[in-house]
Amino acid sequence: MFIFKRVLVVSGILVPKSTALPLRHFSAPSCLRSPKRNSPYSSVDSERYSSLVKSVMSTRVSSQTPETLSAEDEHMYGPVIKAQTPPRTEVRTPKTLHPFLNCEDAGEPEDAESGPPVRIGINRGQGRSSVPSVTRILQQTLSQEQIFYLERWKRRMIAELGEEGFREYSQNLFRQGKRFHSALEEILTSDPSGKDKSVSETAEYPPDIQGYMESVSHILRDVTAVRAIESTVKHETLNYLGVVDCVARYRGVLCVIDWKTSEKAKPFLSNTYDNPIQVAAYAGALNNDGNYKYQVESGLIVVAYKDGSPAHAHQLSPELMLDYWKTWLLRLEEFTEQRSIQASGASSENR
Incomplete structure (x- = not known):
């Protein structure tokens, strides 16, 4: 029987100090080394396996070709529907490009901007109906898309207000427009030079146009040298007429000015629809x-806006005016063709 006085710990193994066994037989590497395990691939025929890999890797044709992949996709998700290329929009040009400016009348007298604004009324005598107005021409040559949206708006308003309510609503808009233009005419003719135009006293105007007048107050400060107010212009060669709201300088540039009212914001020129074409038609007639x-x-x-918020001013440069003038000539040609077809149809019925 042996008695151990002290115990020595070697790599987690309790070893009595008094034992006669040398410590080198209990070294940590020999105690912790696990027995060697055989690899599962050691018995594989490496030569045969290598030849198999080479055979697969050397195959040039895949089992899934683009044709089979397409057939599989079509079976799972249905046939592929290819989008059609949209047709190119043909750029139309007028058959006859009438000049926008009259070069023979380019000069003007030195005192052209002095004196009261010109106002030429419409001749309501015999034969007036034979000369169509700009408004009438534009209304009768609307695109199918424009007609669709106008009809949809009209149906919504009738559904909301009823037939009688919609008629009254339209009449009120017309009356407001007339009062608004009359108020502007009063301001612009009282001081054509534009040195003293003020719309601060909005209480002087009817309640239904006070907001509109407040809306344009900042625009009027930049309108000077008024030359024409509510004046008729006529293009003898193209046979149409119109009434310009105003001809004056806006920030120093002579312009045909068109005043519009709206209950909705129109911050971009595209929001004004056919109004730029209308302005170009008026200017072309005035120039001739x-x-x-x-x-x-x-x-x-x-x-101008009914709630009094600042009006938007969309200025048309000479380049833009020429573009809209070409568009106007196309609409005018379309209108003329419509009248020709209607006239030939009427004459055939009378035979």
Whole structure:
């Protein structure tokens, strides 16, 4: 029987100090080394396995070709529907490009901007109906898309207000527009030079246009040298007429100005629909009308708001005016063709 006085710990193994066994037989590497395990691939025929890998890797044709993948996708998800390329939009040009400006009447007298604004009324005598107005031409040559949206808006308003309510609503808009234009005419004719125009006293105007007048107050400060107010212009060669709201300088540039009212914001020129075409048609007629001894190359569309928020002023540069003039000539040609077809149909019925 042995008695151990002290115990020595070697690598987690309790070893009595008094034992006669040398410590080198209990070294940590020999105690912790696990027995060698045989690899499961050691018995594999490496030569045969290598030849198999080479055979697979050397195959040039995949089992799934693009054709089979396409057939599989079609079976799982249905046939592929290829999008059609949209047709190219043909750029139309007028058959006859009538000049926008009248070069023979480019000069003007030195005192052209002095004196009261010109106002030429419409001749309501016999034969007036044979000359169509700009508004009528534009209304009768609307695109199918424009007609669709106008009809949809009309149906919504009738559904909300009823037939009688919608008729009254339309009449009120017309009356408001007339009062608004009358108020502007009063301001612009009282001081054509534009040195003292103020719309601060909005209480002087009817309640239904006070907001509109407040809306355009900041625009009027930049309107000077008023030359024409509510004046008729006529293009003798193209046989159409219109009534311009105003011809004046806006920030120093002579413009045909068109005043519009709106209950919704129209911050972009595209929101004004056919109004730029209308302004270009008026300017083209004015430039070829002998009653006006000057030429106008620019335009301005002012959209006033009923709630009094600042009006938007969309200025048309000479380049834009020329583009809209070409569009106007196309609409005018379309209108003329419509009238020709209607006239030939009427004459055939009378035979």
